[in-house]
Amino acid sequence: MTNIKATNITWHEGHVDRDEREKLLNQKGALIWMTGLSGSGKSTIAYTLEHALVQRGHLAYVLDGDNIRHGLNKNLGFSAEDRTENIRRIGEVGKLYADTGIITITAFISPYQADRAIARETVGNDDFFEVFCDTPLDVCEERDPKGLYKKARAGEIKGFTGIDDPYEAPEKPESIIDTSKLSPQEAAVTLCEMLENAGKIQALKD
């Protein structure tokens, strides 16, 4: 039984090519790297985009603090060295995901230009889409969804991005989104169009 079925399987000596998986998925692998202040809308846009893509039949996945900081990177703290290693590992996982053919969306503050540049280099320029959530600090601080700005202003948290630690804005991001002007749905549409224009997904037919 096993022998008979086995004859139908070709023995290949290496990986399945990326484009074979991409044909299967009817999409091309990509990493959408959301960056911006706490409260700038990264996670909300990431989740909305994930749902939008899956609704369109695409395989998309969000990497964020919930599944990375409590998993792969749970042995990292918040020192400069650990922050860099945090972003490095996310970039490496993003590279694997892109090679698997998946459209991945990462939602991390990722405040340092140098760290994001390493992620871009790791993933490769054709697959890397840096999206700058350029929501003004005062809007982010008013939202304060996790109460972190309040604690940072009270001095209870040290080294908080935007308060007493710098946020280095992207110089040439693939997209800039200000969520004080754009709804999460509008942002998701903008990013879907970005993926369409890059040939990662097909445009919707009218």
Next chain:
Amino acid sequence: MTNIKATNITWHEGHVDRDEREKLLNQKGALIWMTGLSGSGKSTIAYTLEHALVQRGHLAYVLDGDNIRHGLNKNLGFSAEDRTENIRRIGEVGKLYADTGIITITAFISPYQADRAIARETVGNDDFFEVFCDTPLDVCEERDPKGLYKKARAGEIKGFTGIDDPYEAPEKPESIIDTSKLSPQEAAVTLCEMLENAGKIQALKD
């Protein structure tokens, strides 16, 4: 334009559920953890199984030394501590991949029972399939595909699994494969049947 299209997108506040992605893929996420001596056939079976699954329309991906040791884990050496961290990270990535709905196959010697137990616990018992490549040492050593046994016997490599470092065989693996008796194709069929029986993929129709 953007506004009109945007109204069709639902704004969700959390991740797409795993089962939505699994429906899209017509499969359930799983991690097949190949373990065994160097030369025992782990990679060959992993690649053959990957091709077999993709031929059947399933999304499968191999994590092995080529894409892990040179990427995510390139800052790890071969000390006991680093070996454990190596396996821990692979387990965490495997968990993310399973949550994405992918059938992932890992091909690492992973000689220590305790490390594999951590990977199983991380991924979860329902998604974790430990496959013991139980090929006799003398067969592995005769194959010696990378010339490593020769170097280990000559004392040029220290701490080589099976020679001067122990391999702890799995106690209750989901499958045992001896590649001195089974071809890679036969092994792939066996593992496809394992996945069918676990409800991860559908059986082929006659």
